[in-house]
Amino acid sequence: MVKKADPDIVDDWPRLAHIFAEIQTKNRSLYTDRVKSPSDWGLLDAHASDQALFEELSFQLFGAGFSRTVVRNRWPATREAFCEFDLAKVAAFDAERLEQLVANPALIRNRRKLAAVVTNATRVLEIIQAHGTLRAWLDSYPVAERYLLHREVARRFASIGERAAFWFLISSGYELFYSTDDTRRLLDRLGLLDQKERSRARLNQVMVGFSEASGAGLWAVSRDLHRFASGYRMKEPVCAERPRCPKCPLWDDCHFFNA
Ligand code: SF4
Incomplete structure (x- = not known):
């Protein structure tokens, strides 16, 4: 049985930093295009x-x-x-x-x-x-x-x-995170977020935890979690609906895998 999200896990910065570093390393080997920045979706460079x-x-x-x-x-x-x-x-x-x-x-x-x-x-x-x-x-x-x-x-x-x-x-330059169904499924599997729980406050806590633990901005955190979970513009997804656990570096941290 999959464990429920642990409310204290987001305070475990070494663990979060480790998870995010593994995700970034894996993503870097699978990207197939340039990394988009927030300004790609906007109009003006300066506001x-x-x-x-x-x-x-x-x-x-x-x-x-x-x-x-x-x-x-x-x-x-x-x-x-x-x-x-x-x-x-x-x-x-x-x-x-x-x-x-x-x-x-x-x-x-x-x-x-x-x-x-x-x-x-x-x-x-x-x-x-x-x-x-x-x-x-x-x-x-x-x-x-x-x-x-x-x-x-x-x-x-x-x-x-x-x-x-x-x-x-x-x-306009505000540092915010975004989330997708793929991102939430990944966080659920890692025991960080109960996917059925739609609380944006909890999601914010998780994203800020990753950001502060890793030093990456909220946008970069969102982007890498989404890519790892969806395979968006990557050679292959890792933790998609059918997860490729043999190719995943997160075995030890995954509630889904260890259930
Ligand atoms: S071990 Fe499997 S289920 Fe867990 S994060 Fe990796 S790919 Fe996803």
Whole structure:
């Protein structure tokens, strides 16, 4: 019988550091492409101004449900249509201006998304009035609870789902983790997370534990756990649905293997 997740295991840093080092070593021998960075999913390299953050937020808004390539191809026209994302100008768009956007064939002509950009310009200005800058508002969220910040962003802005909010934060330089079903299955097998338990707090505890024990950032931790468990862009998966235990370096640490 598989053991339940042990609540104290995430405090066992030597064990976590050992597990992660083994995963990274194995992954390095199996990668088949370059390692992607968070900025691959974003638009801008730098987000020094609120205008740039607003543009990135809008890019992620359009990216939900569309391929990033389609959105990127249309971005020069989108920038022009939205006055380079000048907040005051966009917030002042009226119904007639919105109709012009909806009729513009160079744009992604989704009325809800186009209208949401205008609404969000107003919301960013409200935040700036209350907090000084959009960045200051984002940074005011407690660091220990930053894994929930994407929910606050999604709640605050129009037509921004939690996923789009997550990519907005990642692209804007926030250090966050992501998880997939493959990742959670791996952590379950290692006794770190009960897969049925959907507590994001526990998942955060595990990811932070790996990060602090290994010195790797949360993004790097997420990426390597996911690859090891899914085989994404690797020569072969290791701990996929049908685990390749004979090829795995984690026998000694695996509840599933030792059950
Ligand atoms: S020993 Fe098997 S089940 Fe355990 S982590 Fe490795 S591949 Fe997965």
